[in-house]
Amino acid sequence: MTEHYDIAIVGAGIAGASLAAELADHARVVVLEAEDYPGYHTTGRSAAFWDECYGGPDIVPLTVASGPYLAEHGFLSPRGGLYMGRDEDAATLDAFIERFAPTGIDIRRLGRAELAALIPGLKPAWTGAIHEPASADIDVAAMHQHYLTLAKRAGVVLETSARLSAAEREGGRWRLATQRGLELTAGVLANAAGAWADHVARLAGAAPLGIAPMLRTVAQLRTAPAPPATLPLTLDINGSFYFKPESGRLWLSPHDETPSEACDAAPEELAVAEAIDRFEGVVDWRIEAVERRWAGLRSFAPDRLPVYGFDARREGLFWFAGQGGFGIQTAPAAARLAAQLILGEPRDAMTGELDRSLYSPGRFAA
Template structure:
């Protein structure tokens, strides 16, 4: 089968690129997305906190986030449900711990104002003396967003293959690739590596420069509470320890906020981890957990710089990286899809992104 572009990976990265590229080209003909699992977004993209925080991350991530949020709040292609809506983000703790996490533009909250937003912290006034709020943060519905990209891509003619794991690649004539995906051999002029935690592994098939990507575990749960937090309650991050919670239906999503190195795999919570997290939440707040609806672990995959990797591989021609999104894969998704599309269509990222960010995104040469 002949293709113009094969995208490897059916998470938010691969799907948002498929939909953006198809719309930009005016057709999805010749674009094939291959996903190893039998369902799309089986790995990290179905395991996130679904928050887009313009004050969270290194500067290139902040710029990509600022550019992504408007695309999700007011999508140009019909969305049957809202893709994003306001959802403030609060960091609370000691003055020193909160100050360490402050970036310009955030509003400081007095403890009275904090306890008005978050009455469940008011019994622990000694720990929560100080807070900052990012009122420009938004929540996304990750399932709806992934589905929105799938529909937009397929409507334009993109072919999506699930159960099609890439296991080998070789050069075809010219600079094209022959990619083995499941039972199929796909010949493509360009290949995009959006394989999440497996991106360095996939790169080996193509002789591309490894980006030293490290998958990092993060565990979370959806719990029921004795008293709901209310839909406008902010997401709250404990400045000292990094655990966090946010409202979810009649309960909350809670997470350790940890970053524990892991091989690429279908990660699962360590035994006892959710119980310990619930103990912590109940010790530090007045929230009382009445049940666990779902618990999971996902892999946030980072390059050593902590900045996503988006650009041509320095040694394997016609091989584009779209990986290393770490904990920012949703909040940077539209801008990164636009950047990757620029490269595929015109050879380089356009002037809408700062030169510093464009440089920071470039894949690194292989080290000895």
């Protein structure tokens, strides 16, 4: 039997789940998830943090707009963040401050003494940093479940093991099929498929936008000393590593962005080794064991900004993709904005300061 919906969302990661929750009270919605359970890929593998600078100045409005919602629902834990450098990085640190000054976020320069007080065992080469006091950890699992629960309570249908296999536009509606034989129709097809976003677009007869999956590797280390619970999220100003404490262990990444096919991402041993080598140049801690390693895919549009809006040429296809590594920290505002675009509703207090045109897929139309 063919089921009929107003909106079909492809993907049940944080993007699809948050969008479904925002739409649920206004439309009949189905979410099609290719895997056996939601959040298997990027959402379930995130070392997520809420960092106002992460993603660049054009992402700041989405992050800032999302912060109150995340805090109100208890998904944020104070952490603080550092972007640090050596003597030769002084100009880069200054440029960073200047770049973000128009956004109004709270950041300031730290000298060697202040930096060393925050990171025990810091090696002498690291002499300065930018401190972002508002940076926080995100409880990704709780946040994802929150949106899935809101959607379910409002009547959203979640279909797992439902990889999209066909999408045809007929008479102003989409006729959709999945690999396990599910057939349905919908007025709007929302593409929240992450690394598979261009693949879904092709199935729907639309031109891909060049959304590229990038591999990101993370390892969990046991160190001596153990990282203090108060250790800030620490990033290299040049983007070669970041680390943060997690339940008495250290989560470390080489901040890699290795081009990848859309796949079940696996960590690369070389990337883990590079991360460890870089970390050993930062502090005098001893690494006792690599306890876990994993990888996820972060997907970027060519200009590294997210894509929210209806396709310029394919009727009824809505893009909600290309959210890079900032999709979780921006999910509340992004999903609210996307729902307003789909439903034709005006902006509200959360989205009122967002520039819709900045994220529109129309920017890629020739």
